[in-house]
Amino acid sequence: MPxxxxxxxxxxxxxxxxxxxxxxxxNELANQxxxxxxxxxxxxxxxxxxxxxxxxxxxxxKSLMDEGSTLDTLSTxxxxxxxxxxxxxxxxxxxxENTPVNYQSGQPALDxxxxxxxxxxxxxxxxxxxxxHGYQELTALSISKxxxxxxxxxxxxxxxxxxxxxGTLPLAKLTxxxxxxxxxxxxxxxxxxxxxxxxxxxxxxxSIGIAETDPSGDIDGWDAAxxxxxxVTVLMGIPLKPDKVNRQGIRGLTSADIRLAKQTGNRxxxxxxxxxxxxxxxxxxxxxxxxxxxxxYSIEGTTSIVQFKTDVLGLLSVIETDxxxxxxxxxxxxxxxxxxxxx
Numbered sequence: 001m002p003x004x005x006x007x008x009x010x011x012x013x014x015x016x017x018x019x020x021x022x023x024x025x026x027n028e029l030a031n032q033x034x035x036x037x038x039x040x041x042x043x044x045x046x047x048x049x050x051x052x053x054x055x056x057x058x059x060x061x062k063s064l065m066d067e068g069s070t071l072d073t074l075s076t077x078x079x080x081x082x083x084x085x086x087x088x089x090x091x092x093x094x095x096x097e098n099t100p101v102n103y104q105s106g107q108p109a110l111d112x113x114x115x116x117x118x119x120x121x122x123x124x125x126x127x128x129x130x131x132x133h134g135y136q137e138l139t140a141l142s143i144s145k146x147x148x149x150x151x152x153x154x155x156x157x158x159x160x161x162x163x164x165x166x167g168t169l170p171l172a173k174l175t176x177x178x179x180x181x182x183x184x185x186x187x188x189x190x191x192x193x194x195x196x197x198x199x200x201x202x203x204x205x206x207s208i209g210i211a212e213t214d215p216s217g218d219i220d221g222w223d224a225a226x227x228x229x230x231x232v233t234v235l236m237g238i239p240l241k242p243d244k245v246n247r248q249g250i251r252g253l254t255s256a257d258i259r260l261a262k263q264t265g266n267r268x269x270x271x272x273x274x275x276x277x278x279x280x281x282x283x284x285x286x287x288x289x290x291x292x293x294x295x296x297y298s299i300e301g302t303t304s305i306v307q308f309k310t311d312v313l314g315l316l317s318v319i320e321t322d323x324x325x326x327x328x329x330x331x332x333x334x335x336x337x338x339x340x341x342x343x
Contacts (some may be wrong), residue, residue, distance in 0.1 A: 010098030041090035106133030153331030179306030219251035
């Protein structure tokens with residue numbers, strides 16, 4: 001197998017966790033799969049970019065990020081003027097794309113994927129935007145270029161959702177799914193059950209890095225809706241945009257609502273669901289009071305769950321407990337190995 005050149009676009013918590021995983025698994029990649037690599041490019045939004053055909057020292061790049069320094073000092077080539085310029089000049093075989101999601105259009109990540117595939121790279125992303133806004137087109141382009149467009153980390157971090165259906169469940173027709181897919185809202189609701197009010201619970205999620213400074217994407221249900229759209233688009237084969245998901249977040253839930261649920265033996269959860277209706281789908285993200293008889297009842301904190309119903313199996317559940325940047329990074333890493341091994 002030839003030596004591979006990698007480019008990392010986005011080098012925040014997930015990108016750095018991926019870098020650490022590449023370092024720690026380097027010997028196993030070589031010994032078990034004959035995969036060797038060099039990182040030729042790293043691009044960030046606020047900490048500069050680096051192009052080095054001879055290879056960038058990932059540990060040094062992580063140290064510069066920890067210091068708040070620019071990565072420009074690692075570049076032996078002219079500094080790229082933007083992300084597309086970096087992709088066009090990195091001479092890589094694989095692009096890892098980890099830029100922030102755009103719920104409405106999928107940009108600029110959509111252009112990143114197009115450019116990488118057109119340049120002959122495997123395109124791997126943790127960004128949900130390209131999946132819901134460009135899945136069919138990007139899949140067709142990847143086939144024409146004999147490359148892979150993979151995105152395991154877009155839903156439930158490193159848990160094998162898309163690869164499960166792609167490789168392990170041939171010809172299984174997904175008829176419906178139901179679950180908890182947004183870990184931030186689940187943590188907020190768990191904290192409210194412990195006595196915190198809504199703002200205190202949101203503040204706690206922000207303080208530990210689970211919620212963004214602007215938490216609206218989570219608490220208004222957009223993150224959950226785009227994950228539902230991704231699952232429907234890919235696994236049901238029915239294109240669906242997030243704004244077509246019947247959506248309500250948890251912003252309206254009060255401490256009184258939480259207490260009432262506890263008094264009746266129930267718990268509030270932000271539930272994601274979709275059900276096939278011939279060639280259409282009914283998709284929904286809504287707060288629901290869940291009884292103890294439901295598998296969703298016991299899902300605590302940042303844990304996620306999804307239950308799939310197919311035409312050939314009973315309910316199939318996937319649970320991921322307390323994910324973090326490392327688990328998201330593993331989804332990217334697994335996609336990389338599978339793409340290179342053509343799985």
